[in-house]
Amino acid sequence: MLFKLISEYKGSILFSSFLSMLSALSGIALIAHINDYLSNINNGVENFKEGLSFMVFGVIALVFFGVLSQFILTKLSASIVERLRDIMAKRVLATSYSNLEKIGGHRVYATITGDVRTISDSLSILPLFAYNFTAVALCLVYMGYSSWELFLVVLFILTFAVVVAKVILNKGIKSFEELRECDDELFSNFKALVEGGKELNINTNRKRFFYHKILLPIAEKIKFADVKAKMFFVYITNWANATLFISMGAVVFVSQYFFPQVTVEMMVRFVLIMIYLMGPLSFLVDSFEEISNGIVANRKIASLNLSEDMAEFDTEKSVKTNDNWSELTLKNITFKYKKGESPGFQFEVGPINASFKRGEVTFITGGNGSGKSTFAKLLTGLYIPDNGEITIDDSAINYADGGESYRKNFSTIFSDFYVFKQALNRDGELARDEEVQYYLKRLNLEDKVSVKDGCLSTTDLSHGQKKRLALVLSYIEDSPICLFDEWAADQDPYFRQFFYQELLPELKRKGKSVIVISHDDRYFSLADKLYKFESGKAKLINVKNESDECFEEAVV
Ligand SMILES: Nc1ncnc2c1ncn2[C@@H]1O[C@H](COP(=O)(O)OP(=O)(O)OP(=O)(O)O)[C@@H](O)[C@H]1O
Numbered sequence: 001m002l003f004k005l006i007s008e009y010k011g012s013i014l015f016s017s018f019l020s021m022l023s024a025l026s027g028i029a030l031i032a033h034i035n036d037y038l039s040n041i042n043n044g045v046e047n048f049k050e051g052l053s054f055m056v057f058g059v060i061a062l063v064f065f066g067v068l069s070q071f072i073l074t075k076l077s078a079s080i081v082e083r084l085r086d087i088m089a090k091r092v093l094a095t096s097y098s099n100l101e102k103i104g105g106h107r108v109y110a111t112i113t114g115d116v117r118t119i120s121d122s123l124s125i126l127p128l129f130a131y132n133f134t135a136v137a138l139c140l141v142y143m144g145y146s147s148w149e150l151f152l153v154v155l156f157i158l159t160f161a162v163v164v165a166k167v168i169l170n171k172g173i174k175s176f177e178e179l180r181e182c183d184d185e186l187f188s189n190f191k192a193l194v195e196g197g198k199e200l201n202i203n204t205n206r207k208r209f210f211y212h213k214i215l216l217p218i219a220e221k222i223k224f225a226d227v228k229a230k231m232f233f234v235y236i237t238n239w240a241n242a243t244l245f246i247s248m249g250a251v252v253f254v255s256q257y258f259f260p261q262v263t264v265e266m267m268v269r270f271v272l273i274m275i276y277l278m279g280p281l282s283f284l285v286d287s288f289e290e291i292s293n294g295i296v297a298n299r300k301i302a303s304l305n306l307s308e309d310m311a312e313f314d315t316e317k318s319v320k321t322n323d324n325w326s327e328l329t330l331k332n333i334t335f336k337y338k339k340g341e342s343p344g345f346q347f348e349v350g351p352i353n354a355s356f357k358r359g360e361v362t363f364i365t366g367g368n369g370s371g372k373s374t375f376a377k378l379l380t381g382l383y384i385p386d387n388g389e390i391t392i393d394d395s396a397i398n399y400a401d402g403g404e405s406y407r408k409n410f411s412t413i414f415s416d417f418y419v420f421k422q423a424l425n426r427d428g429e430l431a432r433d434e435e436v437q438y439y440l441k442r443l444n445l446e447d448k449v450s451v452k453d454g455c456l457s458t459t460d461l462s463h464g465q466k467k468r469l470a471l472v473l474s475y476i477e478d479s480p481i482c483l484f485d486e487w488a489a490d491q492d493p494y495f496r497q498f499f500y501q502e503l504l505p506e507l508k509r510k511g512k513s514v515i516v517i518s519h520d521d522r523y524f525s526l527a528d529k530l531y532k533f534e535s536g537k538a539k540l541i542n543v544k545n546e547s548d549e550c551f552e553e554a555v556v
Pocket of ligand 1: 373374
């Protein structure tokens, strides 16, 4: 992905490389000029005024072309980083929920924060890298032009040096890959550190265990992996230094033996060029670490297999909901969790046959782990069924758009819900403040949360209040189908009653299809339909009998 992105800017890269070349040429011309001037002094011929003005123009050209080319490349690398962030955000947004779940939140988070930053760091050295690379290449050309004999000596040593450096570099990249894997492990434990903050604070033994037996070992592992990876780059830097001195030595000592015709002046010229080369070459070699990190980060992003289908972001137009429907039907739907990282039993749902009508309230119940939430994810299009068909009035869902137009018909509050601060209406625009205010008041949140230009002042509330806030947003979304997964489970008696006896009938009157996952058997009689889940299979229950039975059980 990164290389494709860089290739999109090849025009600017070529132009700035050309400017870098002019700057490097100025540097070489200055060296040649100094060299010639010294020879002239030696021969008793000197032209001070001309020599000085050449120096002044040479330095101005060196700085001017250098700054210009690096300015273009700096702007370019910032644009590439911006595009990379944009692409990453789109790719995560375009990836299906089931794939994101498989990849794991901590991995996605580590990538969009860590890997994108690493790539951005490697790209930030691109301008100087291009500049120094051009300088080295031109110096080599100049060497070849000056004396092919000495150039052959240098080329032989450089070729050998590059082969050795490549072997070390490959080992370094491999070590960085191992280090990056350790980072994922660390991120996953940091997630536990933050999310399990309460449990760790209360239980001192767990806190100490977590620190000593989990965090410290992984930190230690990372330390060793880090040193191992970085040492390869230390070897390369030292090898590059040694190579330069070996080349200088070879130019002075070896060439005298093999090429006695080469003059001392030419040798001095080569030594001068190589001293000039020290700066650019050290920069290139020092950049290898940064570039290798970038390569590893780029490979890591590729390995996540995030969606590449970003066409939907080409338009800002909102997706319309379908209001002209009467029945949603599931026919022989089956779904099995795929083997993830944790081996063992893979839970299976189905085959399920069910239907949901407009203006109907359907309850879904069943024991813990019986498959209710899995079914809810299948019904809402978050999971794609392995077999069977979901139809709306006889037309089957088309998953060609990833199920987006189907999912848009739902407004959901899952048990692990998230509340965004922006209240969006059914057209995907910020809602009117009066409307939000009305529902905040109805759900007794008006003292806690205010709204301005469709944005909520806070979402830092108690769990039950946050669920009520999620309900406010759901009201405003005004979708044709509402799915609430155990919404009332942690509400006080007043709001529990409000939910079942006020909200559900109201949504029903509005013609919504309401699907409620619930264990509140005393309210089952309010349902038009009740499905009971057991080991992934759904059974349609006679509402009256079931609620009577449950109520009796509750009374006993
Ligand atoms: N992401 C997942 N990957 C693999 N298996 C899963 C995953 N999520 C749930 N399961 C398995 O699916 C089964 C059903 O889980 P599900 O969440 O659908 O149950 P549920 O009926 O909603 O339970 P509860 O009433 O406790 O919320 C569980 O036994 C669980 O092991």
